[in-house]
Structure formats: structure tokens, C-alpha cells
Amino acid sequence: MHAIRLHAFGPAENLTYEEVPDPVPGPGQVRIAVAAAGVHLLDTALRKGEQGPLPDPTPLPTVPGREVAGTVESLGEGVDGRWLGRPVVVHLGFGPGGYAELVVADIDRVHEIPANLDAAQAVAMIGTGRTVMGILQFARPGPDEDSVLVVPAAAGGIGTLLVQYGKNAGATVIGLAGGPEKVALVAANGADLAVDYTLPDWPAEVRAHLGDRQATHVFDGVGGDTAREAVALLGPDGRHIVFGWAGEGIHDGGPYLVEGLSTEVLRLPMLEMAGGPDPIRTLELRSLTEAAAGRLVPALHRFPLAEAAAAHRALENRGTTGKVVLEP
Structure with a gap:
């Protein structure tokens, strides 16, 4: 199979498209023929050698990527044969391997893709x-409180x-974006006001x-002056509500606090507020359900797998809009 490999931390050019051995599913695992692999901003940090929220440094060489969707094409020992041929999506957690034509995943992490979603949407x-x-566990805005949401990025x-x-x-939504093209997309997405924060x-x-x-x-995933x-x-x-800091202005993993305001920072343990025996899976199911019902429609920015560096x-x-996705 082909995959994107990283042999040394550094710039995007260090991501290379190579032929590597096919992975083999172990007990309780399936092998997925990948149709879409998600690219996260965290992937760019890991590529540069920044550990971020991961418990251990990334060993090299590695195949980056932690979100994939495709079709189950091989089963490991103990997996029900009914999974063979099913369209599925999975978050690999802390394990890499997603930027590839084939991926192995534990069956208990896999979700079947709803019939009205394609692989990229599911990813x-x-x-x-x-x-x-x-994020929405911290605040579920609605018309009763006359909510006004400001969404940077x-x-x-x-x-x-x-x-x-x-x-x-039913809230009033103010969407911020950089440049007229992105502002137009935000307006088309339904924001009551779309504003160019570069002005x-x-x-x-x-x-x-x-x-x-x-x-x-x-809802702040940007940080910095914006x-x-x-x-x-x-x-x-x-x-x-802080869930990222793509811009400048937040240091040492903490928010900038504003006196008199409620500031919450989303961290991985807080995702467990969802409850149930597997809170992360609970959130994944909620997300897929919202998309399957048409209430949430992800925007996608697609690249060929071989162009992962780009x-x-x-x-x-x-220079992207929506979720960045690689397609083999």
C-alpha cells in the first residue's frame, strides 16, 4: 500500500508518499480500505516534533493521522463476519496511521457510517x-436567553x-473569518453577520x-488579538469558551483570563462529561447522528493523499476552509 511517512520532525516537506507493507489486523481488529483521512491542526504540531496533548513523544518513522473512513476489507480473529464490506469510520485515538490506503483499527472503536453520509463527511x-x-456541553445556546454567539475562525x-x-x-450568530472569500462562505452557512477580522x-x-x-x-479556537x-x-x-489557540496570545496551555467573565478551557478529560461507559464514543455517536439527520453539515477541503504536505x-x-481531508 501507499502511505505518508514522516522520518524526521520539521517542515511539511518532510511528509513523503511511500510504498509500505500492508498492515495486518490482530485479534479484535479490522483492516479498512481508506476512502478519506482527516487532517487536524494537531497533526502539524506533531509533525514539527511538538508533543501537544499526547502522553508520549511520537516515535519515528511514523504514518501520521488519527481519523479515517472507508470499507472493512479484512477481519482479525474474533470479529463478527457481518462487518466485512461495511462502510465505517473510526478515530484512532493516540495511535497514528491514518494517512494511508489501509488502516487497522480496534473493532470496538469503529462506527458504521450512516447511509446518507460519505466517507469524507464521516471523517x-x-x-x-x-x-x-x-464544546457544546459547556453552553447550549438558545432563544430563551437571547443568545448572541461570536465564532472566530x-x-x-x-x-x-x-x-x-x-x-x-435560534441564536444570533456572528461569524468571523479572514478575507472576503471566507467571509462569503460564513454568510452562506447562515451566520447573521459575517465579518472580516483582518479589517x-x-x-x-x-x-x-x-x-x-x-x-x-x-467560542474561541483562535486566541491572539482576534x-x-x-x-x-x-x-x-x-x-x-476556549478550545484551541491557532493564533498568538495564549501561552503555556492556559487561557488569557478576563476579569468578571466565565472562561472555560476544553481539555480531553472534559470530553468525558458526556457520560456513559465510553464518553468519547458517546460524543462520536451524537456527532454522527446530527450529521445523519442533516442538522449539521460539515464543510470539506479535499486533497489527494499524495499531497499531504500541501x-x-x-x-x-x-488557506483552508472546513475540515481538511486526504483521499487516496
């Missing part, structure tokens, strides 16, 4: 959608889904739109 929901479900994978969720809940007067545009209202929530200005739009009981560069340079 978006198993990782990015799962995170959105986790609203053209990204998570931002796209948060805009949709907010509109479905110096964007907060004034938001205030003019809101009149005497103030923001009730800032998030600081967004937080300044919050009312006295506003909530600042996908990483585009993601790091904020």
Missing part, C-alpha cells in the same frame, strides 16, 4: 464533530458546525449590528 464528524459536541471545520448549531438553536474596524461593525445587545458566548477583541464584545455574564502547508497558512 469530519468523527473528530471535528466530536469536538463540537464536547467561522469558516473552519469546527466554526462551520458551531455556526450551524447556533442558528438551529481594523471589525468590532465596530459587530457592535453596530447588535445595537444595545452584547455577545453571550465567544479573540481578545471578540471577548471584549461579551456582556457582563458572557462566557468565553494540505499541511495550507492548513498552517490558514
